[in-house]
Amino acid sequence: MAMSTSPSLPTPTSSRKPLVIARCKSPTVSHPTTVHAPSKNGHTSRREFTTLVAGLLAPTLLIPVYSASAASDEEYIKETEEVISKVKATISMEKNDPNVATAVSDLRETSNSWVAKYRREKSLLSRVSFRDMYSALNAVSGHYISFGPTSQIPAKRRQRILEEVETAEKNLLRGR
DSSP states (O other): OOEEEOOOOOOSSTTSOOOEEEEEOOSSOOSEEEEEOOOTTSOOOHHHHHHHHHHHHHHHHTSOOOOTTOOOHHHHHHHHHHHHHHHHHHHTSOTTOTTHHHHHHHHHHHHHHHHHHHTTOHHHHTOHHHHHHHHHHHHHHHHHHHHOTTSOOOHHHHHHHHHHHHHHHHHHHHTO
16 A cells, blocks of 8 residues: 655744654545654654554543442342342243233343443442342343243252352342
8 A cells, every 4th residue: 555645734933843644545545644743854754653642532431430320239149139029020921821921021120221231330349249149130031042941940950050049149248
């Protein structure tokens, strides 16, 4: 790809060297691809230009962003206990129960909102209760997505999910 430079642009002060804008000679790209700031030889590398731009933009990019859904510890415990009770109730339902499809749908909505709310909370990611609950919800959701809402969870998987949920519940009570 051949590069050509446009004529130098005049600057208001005589101590500065002009900016040089390079254009790509490719038929598909006709916009400026590289902007060089002046240096000793009149040209600056892309690295120097990137550093210059980053330095100018850094103050605006470093504004701290706070999570709008930053939850309190009590709220996390309360909502996790609600999800635990829904998981236990839903996976223990019989296959021929007429309410199983609505219970699964309700559990999926609740678990999706729980995961969306708490997976971005850095303080919760290291908690054992969060990891166990996340794993259990992943197993339950994965089963119902793969096999449908009326399919019963196999005994081994159900046992593992219940163990994870009970461990999460115990760790919640311990503050972990």
